[in-house]
Amino acid sequence: MILAGRHTATGTLPMAQQGCHATILASLTMTQPPFQSVRYGHVLAAKLAPPTVNPNQVLRQSLVDKVCTSSTAKLVLMRASPGSGKSTLMAQCRQAFIEQGAATGWLNLDTSDNDPSRFLVCLTAALEARLERPVRPVQTPPPDGAPDSYPIANAALDVLDRLSSESRPYVLFLDEFDLIKDPAVLGLVRELVDQLPPSGRLVIGSRNTPDLPLSRWRARGQLLEIDVQHLRFTLDEATTFLVERRRLPLSTDDLGLLHQGTEGWVAGLWLAAVALEQQEHCSHFITRFSGSYDTVAEYLTESVLARQPPRVRQFLLHTSILKQLSVSLCQALVPDVDAASLLRDLERADLLLSSMTGEHRWYRYHSLFSGFLQSQLQKEAPQEVPRLHRLASAWYAAQQRPVPAIDHAIAAADFTSAIALMRAHAPPLVTQGRVRLLERWLGSLPPELLGQQPLLQAIQLWAVTYTSGPEGATALMRTYGLEHTEDPELLPYVLPLRPLLLAMMDRMDEALVVARECVTQLPTQSPFADAVLLSTAGSIFASMGDFSGARALLETARRRQGEKPASFQVMYAESTEGLIDVIEGRLGLARVRVRMAAMISRRGESAEDHGNAWAGALYAAALYEGNHLDAAERMMRAYEPVCRTLGGLADLMILVHVILARIAFQRGDVDRAFQLVTSLEYLGRQSRLPRVIATAKLERGRLLLYQGHADAARAELDVAEDDALWQRVARTRMIGNELEDLVIGRLRWDVTAGDAQAALPRLATAIADASAASRHLRAFKLRVLQAMALWRSGQRRSSHELLIPLLQQCHKEGFFRIIIDEGPVAGLLLNDFASAHAKGELCRVDASLADYARRLLDTFGLLSSEPAAGGKADAGPLQEPLTRKEIGVLSLVADGYSDTVMAEKLCVSINTVRSHLRNLYVKLNVHSRMQAVVTARRAGII
Secondary structure, three states: OOOOOOEHHHOEOOHHHHHHOHHHHHHHHOOOOOOOOOOOOOOOHHHHOOEOOOOOOOOOHHHHHHHHOOOOOOEEEEEOOOOOOHHHHHHHHHHHHHHOOOEEEEEEOOHHHHOHHHHHHHHHHHHHHHOOOOOOOOOOOOOOOOOOOOOHHHHHHHHHHHHHOOOOOEEEEEEOHHHOOOHHHHHHHHHHHHHOOOOEEEEEEEOOOOOOOHHHHHHOOOEEEEOHHHHOOOHHHHHHHHHHHOOOOOOHHHHHHHHHHHOOOHHHHHHHHHHHOOOOOHHHHHHHOOOOHHHHHHHHHHHHHOOOOHHHHHHHHHHHHOOOEOHHHHHHHOOOOOHHHHHHHHHHOOOOEEEEOOOOOEEEEOHHHHHHHHHHHHHHOOOHHHHHHHHHHHHHHHOOOHHHHHHHHHHOOOHHHHHHHHHHHHHHHHHOOOHHHHHHHHHHOOHHHHOOOHHHHHHHHHHHHOOOOHHHHHHHHHHHOOOOOOOOOOHHHHHHHHHHHHHHOOOHHHHHHHHHHHHOOOOOOOHHHHHHHHHHHHHHHHHOOOHHHHHHHHHHHHHHHOOOOOHHHHHHHHHHHHHHHHHOOOHHHHHHHHHHHHHHOOOOOOOOOOOOHHHHHHHHHHHHHOOOHHHHHHHHHHHHHHHHHOOOOHHHHHHHHHHHHHHHHHOOOHHHHHHHHHHHHHHHHHOOOHHHHHHHHHHHHHHHHHOOOHHHHHHHHHHHOOHHHHHHHHOOOOOOOOOOOHHHHHHHHHHHHOOHHHHHHHHHHHHHHHHHOOOHHHHHHHHHHHHHHHHHOOOHHHHHHHHHHHHHHHHHHOOOHHHHOOHHHHHHHHHHHHHHHHOOOOOOOOHHHHHHHHHHHHHHOOOOOOOOOOOOOOOOOOOOOOOHHHHHHHHHHHOOOOHHHHHHHHOOOHHHHHHHHHHHHHHHOOOOHHHHHHHHHHOOOO
8 A cells, every 4th residue: 555655844644644633523523534435346245245046945935925015014023043044035035025126235244334334334335236326426435444435424314314215115134133233333223214114124134132122113013023933944845945955865754853853943954954965874864863053063074074075175164264255265265276166066065155146256154054164173273273364364455455354364363464454554444433343453452562553552542432432542541651742653643632532521621721732732744633633622612612712723724724625624613613603692604504514524415414423413403493303303313323432422412312302202202202311311321421411311300391290300400410510511612501501400490380480580690691601592592481480470561572572583593492492381471472462462573573473383382362371370160071081191191292102002093082182172172282281280180
C-alpha cells in the first residue's frame, strides 16, 4: 500500500493517518471522511451467496408452503440445532419466493457482523444486489478493510427507508443469526422488522433464540416459528432421501430403524447415508448407528474420514481452518493437489461441502463437519495449525483483504505479521467505526508486544472509548503514559482525545479547561487534526455558553481546512452553530443549519432526512418541534440502536429516547413510552452518566403527571434531586437539558397539579435569568408555564395577554411542541384562548395567529366548547351513571392509551372501545378525550 507520503515541511500526514482523526468527529457525530469508495468485486460474494439447491436434497414442500403462504408474518424464525436443515430449507424457500416473483436477498452472517457499520454495509450490498433501485447511488466498499465513506447513521436510515417504501414483494434471508450478539445490531434488526411493509419479509436462521422482541411479534401474529420438531424428517421424507436420492438398497425395516434411531435428525440421516454407501452389511451398521450427537464424531472418523484417499483426507483437514473456500485459497494451503477438481469431486459426492451461488465460486463445509475436522486436525497434527493459518494470512494479505489476514495471523500466533498488518490497516478501520474488531485484535496481542507499539496503543484508546467507555480509555491513556505525549506521530491522535473523553464523561468544566490548554499546543503536523481539535473545542465552548468563543474556534477551523474543507468539517460547524441558534430561540435558522449538516455527508443528495447520527438527531429534533412526527420518528428510530454504540454521548441518548417516548405517548402507545424512558435510564447507568439517569426520571415524572398520577410524578422528581448535578447543568447549555431540568420539572408540577399561584414568583425569576443569559428557548418554555399558572390561578385575562406575544414568537419561528408537550392544562388554556377570540374578547389576535392556535388545538384534540374557568368550575351532575366498563375505558383514556391498545388490554374489539367512548361523550356532555378526562376528574370519577 502506497501512502500519500509524510511531508513534514508542509504538515501533511499519510492518508491512513489523516483518516484516523475523523474518528474525533465520529465520536460526536458518527460520520467519516469522504474517502473514495473502491470496487468490492468478489469480496462480498461468499457473504451474499445462498447455498445452492442440490438435486439430492428432499424438497420440504409442506414447510416451504407454510413459509411462503403466511400472509401476516413479518419475521420467519427457523430455530434449531446444527444439522437440522435450516439453511437448506431457507434456500428452498428462497427459490419458491423467486418463482412467485419476489425479490430476495441473502446474507451469511459471521462474528465480525457484530459491528453495526459492517453489518449495514453487508446488508446494503445484499439489498443492492436484489432490488431494482439501489439503496444509495454510490458503490459500497468491502466490509473487511477498505476505507468507508458510508456513515452508520446514513446506512441505517437508507436501509430502513428503502425497505419501508418498497412496494414490490421481497424477502431478506439472514443465516447464522445466532452469531449476532451486539445490542446495536439486534436493535437495527428489530427496527427492520417493525418497519417492514406488507410486501416485505425477513427470514432468520439461528441455532438459538435471538434477543429480539419475539413475544410482541408473536402476539400480533407477525412471527412464524419453525423449530427442530418441524425440521425433523418424517419417515416418508427419510425414505425419499435414502432410497430415491442416495439410491441405497434398504428394506422397510432398515428404514424404520434408521429413522427411529436418528429421530429424523437431518444431519444424522445424511451422515448415515455417506457411511452406508461404503458398507457391505447395511443392516448391521444401522443396528449400531443411533444418529445421536454423541456418536456422530465416531462415525465421521470411522466411516467418512478414514475411508478417504490420503490426499483427500489431508485436503479436508488442512482446509478446515477456513470459513469459506475458494480454489486459489485452498491451493495456497495444500499446493500439491488439484484444488479445483478436488472441490468439484467433494461437491458431487455430497461430502458435507456446498457451493454458494454467485459469479465467483466459493464453497463452505457444513458447520458440524467443519468443527469435527478442526478438532481432528488439532488431535493429529497440532503443529500444522499455525502453519496453515500463516499461509491463509499471506493469501488474504495478497488479496488486499486485511481483516481475515489479521485474523489468521493472530490465530497462528504470528504477532509480528499481525502487528505489521495492523499498523498499515488499523487507522482506516477506526474511521469506519470498526472498534469492536480493533479491540478484539489489540486485546489478543501480548502486552509486552503492544507496549512496544505506541501507534497501536493510541488506536486502542479509540477502540476502548467506544466499547468500554471513556473511563476505561482514560485509565488506559494513563497506563500508557500518552496523556502528555509530545511525539509528533502520536500528538494528532491524543491531543483531541483529551478534552473529548472529559466531554463524553459529562465533565464539561474540566473539558473546557483542557480544551483551552490543548488549543495552545497547535499547530501539529496535521492541519486536518488541528481543525478537528478546534471544532471539538468549539463544541465544548458552546456547551459551556461561550458562544462567541465557540464561533471563533469554528471559524479558525474553517481557515485551517482551506477553501475546500472536508464535508464532515462543514457538518460539524453547522451542527454547533445550529445548536447555538436553537438555544437563542432562532428555530427557523437552526432548522436550516442542522438540515444542511444532516445532508452534508450525503455529498449533495437531495434527501432531507439523512445524515450522521448527531446532526441527524438535531434535525429530527427540529422536525419534532415543528410537529412533523412521522419524519422525526423515522429518523430517531434509526438512531436509537446506533446511539448505543457511541459509548457515552449523553445529549444524543436524551434526544433520541425522550423524543421517541413523547411521540409514542402522543399516539397512545403508553407502554412503549415508559419502556423508552426506562431504556434511557439503563443506558445512563451503563455509561455512568448521572445527567442521563436524572433526565430519565424527570421524563418519567412528566408522563406520570400527564396521566394524573401527581404523587408518583413528584416522587420521581424527588429521586432526581441532586444539587451538585443540577448546579453543574445550570452552568452549561446542553441541548438535552435546556428545557428539562429539576427547576422546570418542579415548576411544571406546581403549575399542573400543585399551587400554581405560589409558582408565579419563581417563574418570573427563572424567566429573567434565562433572558439575561440569552437562553431564549428556555425563556419560551418558562413563559408557557407562566401562562398556564396564571390561567390555573384564575387570572384568565392576564394569561391571555401573556399568551398573545408568546404565540406570535412561537408562530414566527415554527414552534409547536414547546407548547403541546405541556399537556392537558396547556390544551385547556389554548381552548379557552380560542373561545375568547371567537367571542371577540381579544383584539390583538390577527387571522394568522388564530389559525396557528387552531392548529395547536387540533393536536390536542380539543373543540372550543370547554368552560372558560381556569380549572375551578365544578362539574354538573351526570346525565346517566357510568358503567364499570365505561369507567375502565375512561381510566385507560386518562393514562393516554390509544383505542387499539385499549382494545388489546381489555380483550375486546376496537369497535367495542369506540362504542364505550361514544357513550362516555354523551353521558359526560363532552366532545373529546381530553374533555372527558378533565370532566371525570372534576366529578371524582377517576
